Amino acid sequence: MTKINNVFSKNHWAVLLLFFAITSCERELSDEAVFAEFPANGDVFTDAFSAGLDYFPFVGEGADPEAFSVVTDEVFEGNAAMRFDVPSFGNGFVGATFNTTVKRNLTGYDALTFYAKASQAATLNDVGFGIDGDINNKYLTTLSGLEISTNWKKYVIPIPDASKLIGEAGLFWLAEGASFDGDEGGYTLWFDEVRFENLGTIAQSDPAIFSGQDLTQQSFTDSSIIISGLTQTYNLASGINQTVTTAPSYFTFSSSDTGVAIVDELGVISVIGEGTALITAIIDGVEARGSIQINATGGLQSAPAPTLPQANVKSIFSDAYTNATEIDFAPGFGGSTTETALVGGAGDSFLSYANNNFTGIIFNDTVDASALTFMHIDVYVQEAGTEVGIQIRDIGANQEIETNQFTGFPDGDDKDYRTDLTNLSVGQWTSFEIPLAGGIANQKNNLGAIIITGGPNFILDNIYFYTE
């Protein structure tokens, strides 16, 4: 992905020059001073890679780079098609993006279309466009659960708002694999005539945030909330209402009171004052279903002050103690959706988690808890029913976190203890004393990480190992 970088800078200069012209001469733009535009070529793969297109398998995430090939023995039209061999369960997955070296201007199109067939009826995990590291996948668009039949058939992925796609490099991506034993795998997928088209039949825009729900959330100053459940739905010529998952940047968000909450283009709501604010969104002039009302009540109260002496404690995250190790609280695990932030002021800081599926706190140095018996943690939640899963991991003598990628359980010399933090009180801190039990009862001299699941939104403080 790093090779895609040299074109945008050219455009940068065009913008700067224009700005200069406006400010220095105070004249109207002349007809000649048009913005440089990227080519409007809509072709992705017809009989060959279109101009500048390249293949980038998700090798880092475990995708099989050999799974893709261009074939001539099974095509819809012309003389070549794309082929993906989806491995059987446990043998990796098909995952790749097809990006161009020269970005494309896709504003004249309304859909990505392709013909596809599979060697057996299959449900494609994800397919779409907009993976573009240069712009942080700003316009990522994903169709999940697309059913592919064993005959060549045309599929349509509507563009949420094409006016945004003035310079897009990520033209096509997919991820498909057997995600459990018994899920389809060991079969073949073919794609042909992959291109952006202006069908003229993509209509009845029906965007949504928070999956169309109108939410209310108690919040506090300096916290942030991620807008989730972002989708755009269009009615296709086939009569189908086709929903795609969209990146936040297709939306324009607004706050009814910008003294209480503001929203950035990545869909992050920052609470900045006390009061009430309603957050809504539009795509291309169409109001999205769903909203969130923020009721902000000032700053977050402090967690209960720890009382144990420092000598009894090896601290991971607490303002009350000297910490035993540096930590990485945003490890960026592949597939993690978690947004973690350090909030609050000096001497009274918290770890705030939003949209969590799984993440972790990685210890820079392992902690020897042989003489310790419990882990303390304080949790603050704002939504009833929130539960947080905690896995205390001993990473063993080899000092490496080893996890079975299919089961999620410790591998090699790793051990862990898992527990769920439940019955959390809304709007106040709940303290837990977790025994160092289970798999780590007799192996806790190399504690290296705390894996955190569930939520999805919660705040943590005062994480430390101790003995009474």
Next chain:
Amino acid sequence: MSEIKVTMKHNHLYKSKMKSIFTGCIAIISIGLLSNCSSDDTQTVTTFDTLIIEDNFDIDGAPDPNLWGFDIGDGSDQGLDRWGNNELQYYTDRTENVKVENGFLLITARQEDFQGSNYTSARLVTKGKFDQKYGRFEARMRLPYGRGMWPAFWMLGDDNDGVDVWPQIGEIDIMENRGQEPTIITGSVHGPGYSAGNAVSKSFILDGARFDTDFHVFGIEWGPNYINYYVDNKLYNQITPADVDGEWVFNDRPFYMLLNLAIGGSYVGNPNDETNFPQTMLVDYVRVYQK
């Protein structure tokens, strides 16, 4: 046929349900192509230009009572339970279902419990107020969308004060649409021996556009022994006595117009949870011409 200069538009898409309908025209089209290949490729779509009546829906409120009446209910009062097609709506004349606003007639289908039905809508008829034998009948409309929507602009023959019954009176469907097919409309005739599922029909498919996002003109030009069907500036079908498997009942009586938005039933299928309500059919104008 000779008065219709037909040259094939390259983007004129159609599918024929009745192969025989068009075979008679092929030869003429070919001649047209040969003789007119140097001229422009526009069709002569209509030839009846004497305006008889028009409603441009310029006065807000209820539709003009001098032209439009209403069929009310679920069909049982008319002896047509569920309007003969298992339709789900209860027709009313309430402003929630029908009104003129900002230059358009709005017929709105709603999902609501009403008089034992789950949906309400409206059906306007010119019966007893306006009918005419032969002529050009057209309306400019924007259709609703979604599974189960069945908008229609159509005509029925005068029933001679109840003496004659359908299908003997004849039915000319200028435009019918299934809401789940936003690019397709169908024009049909029904008569004795060729009614309901055996109607003589042909569909017209819009290329790169939809009937629910913009206005389109749906019309027929009807004369002795022929009915021509058009959408916008495209003539897509002609039905003559040779095309129908029974008596041609379109030379002997005047016909009146109907505009309605039905919901569900045997023609279109019922709405599902993807169907958005309410749905509104907009009519910009209705015009009738004579030669």
